[in-house]
Amino acid sequence: MSNTISRRSFLKSGILAAGTLAAGESAARAAGAPARNQHLATMIDITRCIGCGACVEACREANSPKFPNPQKPFPRMYPDRVKVSDWSDKQDVDDRLTPYNWLFIQSATVEVDGEETELTIPRRCMHCTNPPCVKLCPWGASRQYQNGISRIDTDMCLGGSKCKAVCPWDIPQRQTGDGLYLDLLPSLAGNGIMNKCDRCYDRVAMGEQPACIEACPEEVQTIGPRPEIVAQAHARAREIGGYVYGENENGGTNTLYVSPVPFETLNAAIEKGPGRPHLGPAADRMAEANNLGAALLIAPLAGAATALGRFLKAARKAGSGEHPLSDT
Amino acid sequence: MxxxxxxxxxxxxxxxxxxxxxxxxxxxxxxxxxxxxxxxxxxxxxxxxxxxxxxxxxxxxxxxxxxxxxxxxxxxxxxxxxxxxxxxRRRLSLYGAIQGVMMVTIVATGVLRVIKNYEGYYLSSGLIVFLDILHLAAVMGFLLVGAWGLTSRKRWTRIR
Incomplete structure (x- = not known):
């Protein structure tokens, strides 16, 4: 399977994205279900990854102009529990996610077809179809493009880290000492900027591929319209008797992993912790509140109907001299 | 009677x-x-x-x-x-009109924020920031004017 299979549709989507960017992401667009069909998704075939790290290097090279540039010394922050998150002296760390490393290789030693095998897994932002980091950012600093890419605008970000707290995989990483908060109340609010993979939104907008995909010598990743990628992931999983992760996690993501072993096995075998996301179940957290949407529609109708009902009932008693809708 | x-x-x-x-x-x-x-x-x-x-x-x-x-x-x-x-019999007081405008602003910006939270709805970054600030400002206004109204015994309506 080649990552050029869907190159035509990928380019088409890229040009579409470029138009979107040029148009300043025009205002609200209701799309509903078809929206995710316009998303660009990637399939990561774990069986093909050799863990060479070319994607990690390419990511760093392509995105280094976007990396934080903190000013030191950092402003004293209050209260004391607010911790500095400084990776500026550890920019070379590449075995976990950091503000300077948006993609890393996770490894797991598992049994495949009776043989102990080390699998390597490129890990980065999953680019959820309805990303909580974007939807719940209290400041609008995080945005989702119509091609499904979610990105944190570091010119707007205050570094409150809510995006990380609501991300099922704790993906965004904070760097203190950079960003808008320095111009506001640096001691009392904010704490830097949050950073994560933006799937090379600028390259994609120009019709190019994300750097990690282009650099991969093994063609581990395939990018294309989500329906095609979902179909390819399932076809590949059937071919190897494998499993798919990311199709439905957190309500659906635009990153689909295909593994030869169950993801429970993989999740148990990988090193997890800060900057090292899990591969376990991820419930659709946005759905919890979104399912209340109907209540928001019904409640005012019920309120108005109650008032009208009481009025009509009381009006029938008007002869008694009681004022309609009297509460006492 | x-x-x-x-x-x-x-x-x-x-x-x-x-x-x-x-x-x-x-x-x-x-x-x-x-x-x-x-x-x-x-x-x-x-x-x-x-x-x-x-x-x-x-x-x-x-x-x-x-x-x-x-x-x-x-x-x-x-x-x-x-x-x-x-x-x-009653008309909106000045206090009620101010609070009403605040409430309408809160509801309108809140509804747009709810819509935004569904998949497939994209708002421009500028519009999101505008809605966020307007929602917050209207809430602050509603609470401050409301606190003043409570202490001054203001009512939303008055007799015509």
Whole structure:
């Protein structure tokens, strides 16, 4: 399977994205279900990854102009529990996610077809179809493009880290000492900027591929319209008797992993912790509140109907001299 | 002959239990709304026993939606009641007009933010920031003017 299979549709989507960017992401667009069909998704075939790290290097090279540039010394922050998150002296760390490393290789030693095998897994932002980091950012600093890419605008970000707290995989990483908060109340609010993979939104907008995909010598990743990628992931999983992760996690993501072993096995075998996301179940957290949407529609109708009902009932008693809708 | 019942609401006041429930609702809406910002943990407020939920974003988000539904129901009830039963005798006071504009702003910006949270709805970054600030400013205005109204015994309506 080649990552050029869907190159035509990928380019088409890229040009579409470029138009979107040029148009300043025009205002609200209701799309509903078809929206995710316009998303660009990637399939990561774990069986093909050799863990060479070319994607990690390419990511760093392509995105280094976007990396934080903190000013030191950092402003004293209050209260004391607010911790500095400084990776500026550890920019070379590449075995976990950091503000300077948006993609890393996770490894797991598992049994495949009776043989102990080390699998390597490129890990980065999953680019959820309805990303909580974007939807719940209290400041609008995080945005989702119509091609499904979610990105944190570091010119707007205050570094409150809510995006990380609501991300099922704790993906965004904070760097203190950079960003808008320095111009506001640096001691009392904010704490830097949050950073994560933006799937090379600028390259994609120009019709190019994300750097990690282009650099991969093994063609581990395939990018294309989500329906095609979902179909390819399932076809590949059937071919190897494998499993798919990311199709439905957190309500659906635009990153689909295909593994030869169950993801429970993989999740148990990988090193997890800060900057090292899990591969376990991820419930659709946005759905919890979104399912209340109907209540928001019904409640005012019920309120108005109650008032009208009481009025009509009381009006029938008007002869008694009681004022309609009297509460006492 | 039946003596007409004095209506407390016709006098511009909610009955005491309803009023207490309304105030509680506003308190939870304000807390869960401000809880959308990462401030309660930073400033130790979520450390107060019973307030730990203020630092859990999905919990405050859910509570804010439930509260919004109740608030919309209450607002629609009193608005309808005013329009069908009270408008002939009472008119909106200046205080009521100011609070009404604040409430409409809160509801309108809130509804747009709810819509934005569904998959497939994209708002421009500038519009999101505008809505966020307007929603917050309207809430602050509503609470401040409301506090002044409480102490000054202001009412939303007055007799024509």
């Amino acid at each position: 039946t003596t007409p019942t004095v209506s407390r609401t016709a006098d511009g006041l909610m009955p005491a239990p309803i009023r207490a429930a309304y105030m509680t609702l506003l308190l939870f809406m304000a807390l869960s709304g401000f809880g959308q910002m990462p401030i309660f943990k930073r400033y130790y407020i979520a450390d107060i026993p019973g307030l730990g939920w203020l630092a859990q974003f999905y919990v405050t988000h859910f509570i804010h939606y439930v509260g919004a539904a109740l608030l919309l129901g209450v607002a629609a009830y009193y608005l309808t009641r005013y329009l069908v039963a009270e408008r002939s």
